[in-house]
Amino acid sequence: GTAQIGVTGLAVMGRNLARNFARHGYTVAVHNRSYAKTRSLIEENGDEGAFVPSESMADFVASLERPRKVVIMVKAGGPTDAVISELVPLLDEGDIVIDAGNAHFPDTRRREAELKAHGLHFVGTGVSGGEEGALLGPSIMPGGSRDSYEVLGPILEDISAKVDGTPCCTYVGPDGAGHFVKMVHNGIEYADMQLIAEAYDLLKQGLGASAAEIGDIFRTWNEGDLESFLIEITADVLSHVDAETGQAFVDIVLDQAEQKGTGRWTVQNALDLGVPITGIAEATFARALSGSVPQRTAAVGVLPAETTPFEVADRDAFIEDVRLALYASKVVAYSQGFDQIAAASAEFGWDIDRGAMARIWRGGCIIRARFLNRITEAYEREAELPLLLADEYFAGAVGNGVAAWRRVVSQAALAGVPTPAFSSSLAYYDGVRAERLPASLIQAQRDFFGAHTYRRTDKHGTFHTEWSGDRAEHDA
Numbered sequence: 001g002t003a004q005i006g007v008t009g010l011a012v013m014g015r016n017l018a019r020n021f022a023r024h025g026y027t028v029a030v031h032n033r034s035y036a037k038t039r040s041l042i043e044e045n046g047d048e049g050a051f052v053p054s055e056s057m058a059d060f061v062a063s064l065e066r067p068r069k070v071v072i073m074v075k076a077g078g079p080t081d082a083v084i085s086e087l088v089p090l091l092d093e094g095d096i097v098i099d100a101g102n103a104h105f106p107d108t109r110r111r112e113a114e115l116k117a118h119g120l121h122f123v124g125t126g127v128s129g130g131e132e133g134a135l136l137g138p139s140i141m142p143g144g145s146r147d148s149y150e151v152l153g154p155i156l157e158d159i160s161a162k163v164d165g166t167p168c169c170t171y172v173g174p175d176g177a178g179h180f181v182k183m184v185h186n187g188i189e190y191a192d193m194q195l196i197a198e199a200y201d202l203l204k205q206g207l208g209a210s211a212a213e214i215g216d217i218f219r220t221w222n223e224g225d226l227e228s229f230l231i232e233i234t235a236d237v238l239s240h241v242d243a244e245t246g247q248a249f250v251d252i253v254l255d256q257a258e259q260k261g262t263g264r265w266t267v268q269n270a271l272d273l274g275v276p277i278t279g280i281a282e283a284t285f286a287r288a289l290s291g292s293v294p295q296r297t298a299a300v301g302v303l304p305a306e307t308t309p310f311e312v313a314d315r316d317a318f319i320e321d322v323r324l325a326l327y328a329s330k331v332v333a334y335s336q337g338f339d340q341i342a343a344a345s346a347e348f349g350w351d352i353d354r355g356a357m358a359r360i361w362r363g364g365c366i367i368r369a370r371f372l373n374r375i376t377e378a379y380e381r382e383a384e385l386p387l388l389l390a391d392e393y394f395a396g397a398v399g400n401g402v403a404a405w406r407r408v409v410s411q412a413a414l415a416g417v418p419t420p421a422f423s424s425s426l427a428y429y430d431g432v433r434a435e436r437l438p439a440s441l442i443q444a445q446r447d448f449f450g451a452h453t454y455r456r457t458d459k460h461g462t463f464h465t466e467w468s469g470d471r472a473e474h475d476a
């Protein structure tokens with residue numbers, strides 16, 4: 001075989017990834033379960049580079065030079081396992097199988113172990129940036145063995161997005177690490193989107209501003225600390241007018257958010273690891289609440305509001321307060337996401353470099369933002385930083401906005417505007433910085449009803465009090 005890399009699964013993502021490889025000068029073997037997609041790729045994009053199409057999996061595998069590098073880009077779950085089972089008997093020791101779909105990381109861990117037993121490398125790889133990213137340069141998060149990265153890394157770095165000449169692709173860590181980091185990326189994306197939506201709602205209700213006016217505010221914000229792909233597209237979306245009705249597009253879209261599940265996976269894993277990712281969790285639940293139609297119908301017009309109208313005396317000051325609150329809440333959501341990466345890295349022995357993760361998210365992906373440079377810098381200052389929020393830069397930036405953040409959250413509460421992500425992020429900020437938490441009372445209660453024991457502030461050891469007896473304290 002002569003092809004340097006192969007792609008099987010040629011729907012939107014696989015097709016564009018194959019074209020991206022070809023445009024970078026690689027000879028690309030292409031295959032799809034049904035041949036129609038392969039044919040259409042050759043017919044429509046065959047002139048973009050060197051493609052070697054195959055109808056059968058056996059011909060596809062035979063067209064690859066060794067060690068073979070096969071990218072699987074099919075529907076995640078069962079279809080990925082089906083393709084792997086078809087592929088494995090055709091491969092030889094040392095070949096590399098890359099799953100670039102949105103696999104759940106426990107599946108990737110299982111597949112990596114199974115393929116290792118066959119002498120094959122399995123590289124679960126996060127790819128972000130959607131259809132356009134796949135073609136023009138995505139952010140790529142490869143896991144698997146470091147040996148496989150030696151061979152595969154240069155090719156993936158070549159086709160990835162570049163920021164200041166640096167590829168948005170690096171080795172993440174063993175087995176499921178790449179897909180794990182992609183999952184947390186998506187979780188952070190949920191939080192970022194929810195925070196932006198809350199800021200929009202506050203501006204709408206506080207100022208009575210139109211969608212187009214709010215779009216202009218976001219456009220201005222995109223020139224400062226908040227500069228990011230999501231803020232940029234939000235400005236575009238808010239300025240968009242529905243052709244049919246002439247109304248602001250956002251006003252004619254049904255307000256029930258859907259999800260494909262990566263946010264849910266992120267929250268489920270955070271519960272397993274015991275990491276408080278309140279920003280991502282609130283964002284995931286806010287989507288669920290929006291879709292809770294029977295509950296919303298039962299509540300509208302029935303639940304009393306008792307609200308105080310928004311009193312925005314100074315329009316510009318309010319806009320700046322919302323901007324500062326958005327930035328502070330965003331820092332909290334990222335800080336929590338990076339905590340989750342650190343916890344999983346410790347749990348699974350992945351040794352993930354968090355600064356490098358922020359670096360490869362700067363371009364190509366949905367959460368790409370100027371502010372990620374600041375995160376990389378923070379981890380460069382201290383690789384084992386226990387709390388991103390407490391890094392000198394972020395502590396300063398958030399501290400600078402904390403009064404505004406409190407004003408916004410309290411005004412929203414008085415006016416009855418739901419801000420689950422803004423408010424829970426502020427509660428997290430106050431919780432994590434508190435010198436003493438009421439968790440002491442929780443421990444006392446637990447010891448009272450379940451003899452669960454407690455530790456003391458003034459001496460070492462574990463104790464239990466005889467609550468039903470003489471209330472004497474014993475070492476436990």
Ligand code: NDP
Pocket residue numbers: 009010011012013014032033034037073074075076078079080082083100101102103127128129130131
């Ligand atoms: P889809 O997820 O819609 O999957 C369609 C592809 O899967 C087709 O090539 C189809 O082949 C193939 N397929 C489905 N079932 C099987 C099976 N049992 N055996 C073999 N092939 C099968 O395609 P996308 O391009 O949207 O996404 C591909 C992967 O990339 C997914 O895992 C997705 O989660 C992930 N991803 C998608 C992003 C996006 O923006 N869309 C972004 C990042 C990752 P056939 O043509 O024969 O039906």
